[in-house]
Amino acid sequence: VENHILMIGDTAGLIHPMCGNGMAMAIHSAKIASELVLDFYYGKIETRNEFEKKYIKEWKKHFSKRLFFGRLLSNALTHKNLTHIMTTIAASIPALLSFIIKQTHGRPITIE
Numbered sequence: 001v002e003n004h005i006l007m008i009g010d011t012a013g014l015i016h017p018m019c020g021n022g023m024a025m026a027i028h029s030a031k032i033a034s035e036l037v038l039d040f041y042y043g044k045i046e047t048r049n050e051f052e053k054k055y056i057k058e059w060k061k062h063f064s065k066r067l068f069f070g071r072l073l074s075n076a077l078t079h080k081n082l083t084h085i086m087t088t089i090a091a092s093i094p095a096l097l098s099f100i101i102k103q104t105h106g107r108p109i110t111i112e
Contacts, residue, residue: 001052006033021105025063028109032058062106069103 001007009026036055039045045054077083090097 001056004048004052006052006055008033025106028062028106029059031109031111032062066104066106069100073100073104 008029009022033055036045036051036058039054040048040051045051076086090100
């Protein structure tokens, strides 16, 4: 949130290429915002300040860990020897690769 404007998608911050589909993240942040707008409209959220705080909290809950992990992975992959070690380990432990993908790509969203 900047100057009481909700930042959705890329405006909320650079979506790291290691974090999967940027369009999906934009749609997910729009879903979060629209659900909160409805809660605000129907009085479940009483003030604009509360509305903004809830959006920030939800955005961080869904994206901050993912973006942090993407930056961490990206930085690690800039080192040739570390990249070789990481790819060798990931190739020999398929569950590790699956874990890395889950950390950077998040969970599927549900529509209610």
